[in-house]
Amino acid sequence: MAVRPPSKSIAEYQAELKALGEEMYNHSLELVRLKRELEIANREQESLLHFISHEVKGYLTKSEAAFASITEGDYGHIPEKLKTMSWAALSEVRKGVATVMDILEATNFKKGTVAYAKKKFDLRAAIRDVVSQLEPTASEKGLSIELSIGEGEFLFEGDEDKLKRHVIRNLIDNAIKYTPRGVVKVVLTDGSVIRFIVEDNGIGITPEDMKNLFTEGGHGKESIKTNVHSTGYGLYIAKKIIEAHGGRIWAESDGDGKGSVFFVEFPTA
Amino acid sequence: MDKLTQIASKIIKEQELVIGPLAWSEARKVQGLRVDSQKGEVNISNGDPKATVDRLVAQYERLFGRASHQVCREAAASLVAGLSLAEIPLSLRA
Numbered sequence: 001m002a003v004r005p006p007s008k009s010i011a012e013y014q015a016e017l018k019a020l021g022e023e024m025y026n027h028s029l030e031l032v033r034l035k036r037e038l039e040i041a042n043r044e045q046e047s048l049l050h051f052i053s054h055e056v057k058g059y060l061t062k063s064e065a066a067f068a069s070i071t072e073g074d075y076g077h078i079p080e081k082l083k084t085m086s087w088a089a090l091s092e093v094r095k096g097v098a099t100v101m102d103i104l105e106a107t108n109f110k111k112g113t114v115a116y117a118k119k120k121f122d123l124r125a126a127i128r129d130v131v132s133q134l135e136p137t138a139s140e141k142g143l144s145i146e147l148s149i150g151e152g153e154f155l156f157e158g159d160e161d162k163l164k165r166h167v168i169r170n171l172i173d174n175a176i177k178y179t180p181r182g183v184v185k186v187v188l189t190d191g192s193v194i195r196f197i198v199e200d201n202g203i204g205i206t207p208e209d210m211k212n213l214f215t216e217g218g219h220g221k222e223s224i225k226t227n228v229h230s231t232g233y234g235l236y237i238a239k240k241i242i243e244a245h246g247g248r249i250w251a252e253s254d255g256d257g258k259g260s261v262f263f264v265e266f267p268t269a
Numbered sequence: 270m271d272k273l274t275q276i277a278s279k280i281i282k283e284q285e286l287v288i289g290p291l292a293w294s295e296a297r298k299v300q301g302l303r304v305d306s307q308k309g310e311v312n313i314s315n316g317d318p319k320a321t322v323d324r325l326v327a328q329y330e331r332l333f334g335r336a337s338h339q340v341c342r343e344a345a346a347s348l349v350a351g352l353s354l355a356e357i358p359l360s361l362r363a
Contacts, residue, residue: 018334021333022333022334022336025332025333025336025337026334029340032286032287
């Protein structure tokens with residue numbers, strides 16, 4: 001078979017190669033510049049979000065104090081109707097404060113400005129405390145909470161406030177929100193690792209929603225229908241806090257309508 | 270570290286953002302320059318440091334064209350600002 005002579009000279013091939021190299025460089029440079037612009041835009045957006053959240057929190061906190069004063073009778077006896085309205089308003093404002101706090105906390109995580117006050121505390125007592133706070137909400141829905149956490153003290157070193165609010169409370173509260181009827185099981189086990197488990201027989205998690213479960217603003221397509229006020233930051237914050245304690249979190253579900261199990265695992269000291 | 274070594278180091282690290290580890294392997298080919306990509310260290314050996322920086326800029330430009338030359342200028346801009354005209358390598362003069 002005859003070999004065809006090259007259609008171009010070596011110099012022409014070299015020129016083509018150089019042009020390709022330059023083109024690749026220019027594309028890569030464009031990407032670097034876009035990345036920088038994106039980083040600046042992200043920083044500005046985070047800063048704005050933080051500022052707005054902080055301002056809104058200030059207004060909500062003032063409203064919260066005002067409604068609390070009315071409800072607690074600081075202005076003397078008030079008609080029953082007003083008292084009921086005031087309670088409802090206080091409850092809504094508190095939800096608003098909690099939402100804004102979640103957003104603030106998430107921006108703090110992104111900025112890396114979260115500090116942890118770690119000390120030894122009784123993990124069992126913390127779980128019991130959260131469960132007793134949430135039991136009335138569960139009862140209102142006709143749900144029961146089954147606690148299986150053992151007896152006595154269970155000392156754990158960590159930031160008690162953050163773990164209680166963002167991990168224990170968040171997971172049990174979610175289980176209540178996303179379970180129309182039935183049982184929420186709360187389990188604590190120890191051994192080579194410490195495991196905190198929250199299981200429900202609620203709406204479950206679709207494989208598609210599972211992918212975004214612990215991401216920032218990661219709403220599930222189905223879960224948002226049940227909890228329209230979800231900020232999508234709860235599990236993101238929980239994951240960050242758990243990781244800061246050397247632990248991990250994951251969820252299992254057989255899918256839509258088949259309940260969920262959330263696992264939190266910490267290494268033993 | 271003297272100014273010209275700082276300039277060479279800044280240029281290599283800026284090029285690394287665009288072309289990755291290739292920035293270091295190309296810098297290694299430049300006469301008068303000693304680089305350690307693992308430690309991120311750059312040294313200019315005896316000779317003419319200005320000419321070494323010029324060779325470094327030319328090395329990138331030969332492969333990647335004028336855009337890479339501009340990247341070198343931008344990378345060195347803040348350091349060049351503190352030098353007199355005579356101290357600035359030709360390739361980095363305005």
